[in-house]
Amino acid sequence: MKTRAHLTLVNELETSAIDIADRGLAYGDGLFETLRVVDGKIPLLSYHLERFKRGTKALDLGETEMLAGKFERYVGLALKDLTKAAHLKRAIIKVILTRGQGGRGYAPPDEPELNFITQVFESPEFPETNSAQGITLHLCDHKLSHQPVLAGIKHLNRLDQVLASKDLAKSGYEEGLMLDYKNNVVEGTKSNLLIFTGKDIITPNISGAGVAGTLRQYLLDNAALTGLALREAEISIEDSKSADGLAVINSVFGLWPVKEFAGKRYAIHKNCGIIQSHLKTSFSY
Incomplete structure (x- = not known):
């Protein structure tokens, strides 16, 4: 069963398009967090943010606090969008960070242009x-x-x-x-x-x-x-x-x-x- 996103942002642009040379696609070079939203709030947000920060350090993706700030910004944009969707009282926000386009070969670029991908989904139903x-x-x-x-x-x-x-x-x-x-x-x-x-x-x-x-x-x-x-x-x-x-x-x-x-x-x-x-x-x- 396919699950369609209610919203997809690549950085701040509402689009589902991304460069096919993105290292997240080519090598899995990046991170993601899946956040549960209930009535406009994310119960474990601080724990997601701390794990995200550990991930940026482990993969050496860039300045940790700067990336954490962007993470919070994109989560905020997703939450703002959810205020317009009255039927989505419970939702999932997925935030993906990739090292961006890197050309051919495993070695990452010295100054990567990172991509944040933010998606909003309906919350899954479990028995x-x-x-x-x-x-x-x-x-x-x-x-x-x-x-x-x-x-x-x-x-x-x-x-x-x-x-x-x-x-x-x-x-x-x-x-x-x-x-x-x-x-x-x-x-x-x-x-x-x-x-x-x-x-x-x-x-x-x-x-x-x-x-x-x-x-x-x-x-x-x-x-x-x-x-x-x-x-x-x-x-x-x-x-x-x-x-x-x-x-x-x-x-x-x-x-x-x-x-x-x-x-x-x-x-x-x-x-x-x-x-x-x-x-x-x-x-x-």
Whole structure:
């Protein structure tokens, strides 16, 4: 199913055209952020901005604060456009930053002319049963590439997720779990993982691969608000199978409990409800 953008800006020009020599297209040379909008506000905007800034530094795209300012400007333009679309109370803003046109060859230009692409989409609809009754988690065959320099940021090269999502689509399940080359659990195709074991809530370490999700970081930072402390650790597939409960989290859909994974059925852990209640109150999930 194709999803048409309500608005597309390339820099400040309303157009869907971009130079075919753009390095984002040729090499995945750039970053992106996907922001959930509810009633004209972006609940986790500061976390998206911080991850964007880390990405500009990792890819050496330019002066970080200047680029962060442009990011905020283009998000503001998208929000302004949404005020004219009364039917879009909930929406998605996607901001892409590429290194711009670079000609042939991998080496980037000394003074690149960066491109910001800003798009507005209708918010995706998910079955309410995903949150209330849980999902079945598929174990993806494709494994994540190990690259500590790029781990955590949302760079444009998403081939690992593309291949894993193709595998997931064949399974018919709602989300897929991805491992690294050591067979440790890292993340879902579009989410981070929470593991409930006794009193512990653990999320896999992503220092070598994976995305530092904004909701994941919020939960790591705000134990005092949720009443639940989340910590990072290296997690094996066996740890996941023996856990008391599992859940996947994402800044777009919130938290989905896992009811089945790798042939094991899980009861919805009580802490899922605690987190969901906090997210509903704080961010209207």
